[in-house]
Amino acid sequence: MNDLKIRIIEKLNGAYPSIKEALGVSSFENPKNPDHGDISLPCFKFSSLLKKSPNFIAEEFRTVFFNDSSFESVSNINGYLNFKYDKRTYISFVLEKYASGSFFNKMKETGRGKTVVIDYSHPNVAKNMGIHNLRSTIIGQSIYNIYNFLGYRTVGVNHLGDWGTQFGKLMWALEQWSSFGEVEEKGILFLNEMYVRFHTEAEVHPEYEEHARVWFKKLEDGDETALKWWKLFIKVSMDAYNGIYIRLNVKFDHITGESFYIPFLEDTVKKLENKNLTEISEGALVVKFEDTDNMPPCLLKKSDGATLYATRDIAAAMYRLTEFDPYRILYVTDVAQELHFAQVFKVMEMFDPGSKGKFCHIKFGRLSFPNVQMSTRKGNIVPLSEVLDRARDKVIGIIEERNADIADKFTTADKIGIGAVIFNDLSVSRIKNIEFDWDKTLSFDGETGPHIQYSYVRLLNILEKAGLISGKYDTALLEDEFSYELIRCIDRFESKVLQACDENEPSVISNYLIELSKCFNRFYQNNRVVGENADILNSRAFLISTLRTVYGRCMELLGIPQIEKM
């Protein structure tokens, strides 16, 4: 209710012109204790301006609002001037606001005309997708959804790790031990197997590494057999990844791996050289930084002339700047790559000062396993598909235990399992390290994905049983504690979504969803809808249908599947 804040500001400015500078919309805060009021104006900062105690000031301010019908009450508690809205005015304000489609259109104005490029998921080709790929994929997709909802033009990029010596290793291994047909038939798990076997045997036969280098060189030189292998790796990998992406409802606008930028590399290096940013150091071509930047040099070319990870990312950054003319480019990766991106962004800033501030590393904490050192080389990763399968199977067990009558048990169980896995990941701040724990990932009680989905099912049930509702409501029937609390909670939607976008932090939405769910379940426990008289039924059902809009939208933003029965 910003308009009410503005009215308060205008009234106070009229009475006390000297505080004009210090008083703005941001001067207000939301009381933690709802008994205190709906909005609050702490008067401490006016103390020095008016040379009076905060308590005295609040008392004086209070008299300005005598007989103001917008507020049920205006009170002073220890220097806080607390305003309580007139409940009925507020109820209709919130319901009208969120029930109308124009509100969502208005939110879309936030990002109008701005493009955001989001680089996420980026698995390494020929490696099975593991639980460690989940965070980037889930967080990236959610951030994509949030920007998209706010009207930004969003470009989701899957920057596949599809180039490097590891492919030389695989090619040589497969030439020795396998065939095209076998790879095609057995898929990505077989590639993993071969990769592990290569590393195991290479420990005894170091010369294998040399073979691998030769094969990678063949690939770089465009050798036909090498290319054929490489294309097969990509096909087999994408088939496996797409299965997971479809399951998780993850989508990309561009799938351009590292190999896509290979033709640009020479030109990229030349552009940097032309701006005199490069120098030779210890035989390598590098970009050095100021001492104040406190970073080691960024390597563009090794002493043998080969390009590096950073070179490819710089080429990609240049490409994205010209291709998409973005407002922001977000890189969703592990926190361990912090220095790498700091270097790449700094080089870009030196190359094109206009790009400053456009690049943003959306870093998240590390996923660790108790007592296990995770490594693809050793083959001990936890496959993502196994996590999703185990979650689904556990749900099926619960469904059968409860004898629930669900038409499509398998599909529903999969959606609930996915909801659990996604929510488990998105419910804490990105930066937190996560220790993988089967019990926790597959826990369905309390603040979990299934809880969120369950509340949604309850909500849909009410609407279904309520039948056709009139759309008319009586604010007087929604003044009770539980309805009102729910309405206040619904009203936080706008600021929560904006905050989530501002901080690139999906957990803001997941925590909000828990608040919504709690408010709703309390409402549910205390207020019946179906079976009440027409006036109450229509009013409460209208409230619930408003909740559905907001609640469902939050689930979509996180990528939590919606189900109708569970």
Added chain:
RNA sequence: GCACCAUUAGCUCAGUUGGAUAGAGCAACGGAUUUCUAAUCCGUAGGUCAGUGGUUCGAGCCCACUAUGGUGUACCA
């Protein structure tokens, strides 16, 4: 060695730009069910916000130092 990040209840975490009595979930204990779906709700118990000092009318939040953990630190990605 240096740099960055983290530290809040037994465990996992929230905590808006510094503001009122620091909040949830799990685990523990007690209660509610012929129900619009109990994957729910209500209650009890659980805190030196890692430590010390500083800034401020006011610090979990800002600053400095210390401790513990994590990550990075030029030819891997």
